[in-house]
Amino acid sequence: MKIHWLGLIIVAVLCIAMDVFICRRLRRCGYRGLAWFNAALAVLTAVLATAVAVMPLSEASTANSTFVAGQYMLYTFFAIVAPKALGLLVYGLGRLLKQRWMTVLAFVVAALVFGIMWWGAIVTPGKVEVKEVELAFDNLPDAFDGYRIVQWSDAHLGTYNGRRAIVERQIQTINDLHADMICFTGDLVSRETNEAEPYRDLLSTLHAPDGVFSVLGNHDYDEYVHWDNEKAKLADSKALCDLQTAAGWKLLNNTHVVVKRGDDHIVLIGTENFGDHIGDKRGNITSAYSAPRDGNFKILLQHNPYAWRANVLPNSNVDLMLAGHTHAWQLMLSLGNWRCSPASFRYPEWGGEY
Numbered sequence: 001m002k003i004h005w006l007g008l009i010i011v012a013v014l015c016i017a018m019d020v021f022i023c024r025r026l027r028r029c030g031y032r033g034l035a036w037f038n039a040a041l042a043v044l045t046a047v048l049a050t051a052v053a054v055m056p057l058s059e060a061s062t063a064n065s066t067f068v069a070g071q072y073m074l075y076t077f078f079a080i081v082a083p084k085a086l087g088l089l090v091y092g093l094g095r096l097l098k099q100r101w102m103t104v105l106a107f108v109v110a111a112l113v114f115g116i117m118w119w120g121a122i123v124t125p126g127k128v129e130v131k132e133v134e135l136a137f138d139n140l141p142d143a144f145d146g147y148r149i150v151q152w153s154d155a156h157l158g159t160y161n162g163r164r165a166i167v168e169r170q171i172q173t174i175n176d177l178h179a180d181m182i183c184f185t186g187d188l189v190s191r192e193t194n195e196a197e198p199y200r201d202l203l204s205t206l207h208a209p210d211g212v213f214s215v216l217g218n219h220d221y222d223e224y225v226h227w228d229n230e231k232a233k234l235a236d237s238k239a240l241c242d243l244q245t246a247a248g249w250k251l252l253n254n255t256h257v258v259v260k261r262g263d264d265h266i267v268l269i270g271t272e273n274f275g276d277h278i279g280d281k282r283g284n285i286t287s288a289y290s291a292p293r294d295g296n297f298k299i300l301l302q303h304n305p306y307a308w309r310a311n312v313l314p315n316s317n318v319d320l321m322l323a324g325h326t327h328a329w330q331l332m333l334s335l336g337n338w339r340c341s342p343a344s345f346r347y348p349e350w351g352g353e354y
Helices: 005-028 032-054 064-097 101-122 164-176 197-203 230-246 306-315
Strands: 149-152 181-184 212-214 249-251 255-261 264-270 298-301 320-322 333-335 338-340
Touching: 005 032, 005 064, 032 064, 064 101, 149 164, 164 197, 197 230, 212 264, 230 249, 306 320
Parallel strands: 149 181, 181 212, 212 249, 264 298, 298 320
Antiparallel strands: 255 264, 333 338
């Protein structure tokens, strides 16, 4: 794993300064027990950060269980540091405004953030939420009125570390929706193909009358693992494509299919990942469909929403694009119809309907 020493040093200095300040303030206020508790947490975060820094998480030889353990260590680090940092920010603001009640608020904020982060890590991965969206198009062929599509995306199967019940629940939920078509929009795995092997049989149980279609996401190209050679990397990427084909999925790598109902039809196009990094621009709408501005009703499967403005709009009149990728950067606040996520700073279309 490549270690970015400058970044680590900056984070370490900030964490040490924060913990020294917190311990001193707690001791000065007579909370010696809390001061010792904070010191223990500081030691724990130092151990976690060191362990993650030296673990070979990017090597192809690293077992998925080790990779997942490293993820949880890193998450634990942030779940300790982030609440303290936000609590300290509220405390500092209270001191600036000379509002003593904000000291209590600082503790509340820290505890709330800590609780939310661990709720998100432990409880929500097992939950399946279905969001139904009804879309209307003037040019949709009559035979496709009421057509139902299920979009599934960013499974990152290695994250579950062999916990089949979670994936089984997702697939059962999808099948129970009785859609006409199922579309998977990329990132079946996080690092390499073997993450999907424990679920191979489950993936083959997905079914829909018009088929199961998929495209590749940025994590499906084995770019997040250090391989001994390019041949091994390409072989693993091909194995993932073969796995999807063996499961009965139709992988659309810069290609398309025509879906027919009676005398009517629509075109389903799939492009490879097209992101905002130079190496991510594999997808091309004109390569996938030679007449991207014709009169056919067209649905595009693309992993990255960045492609909509950068490649799709300038080169086609696609009616609907289904994408994934952002998963709200793992953080979203919502209240009624209001939603907020840090993903919006990078992706104008980061989640939902646009």
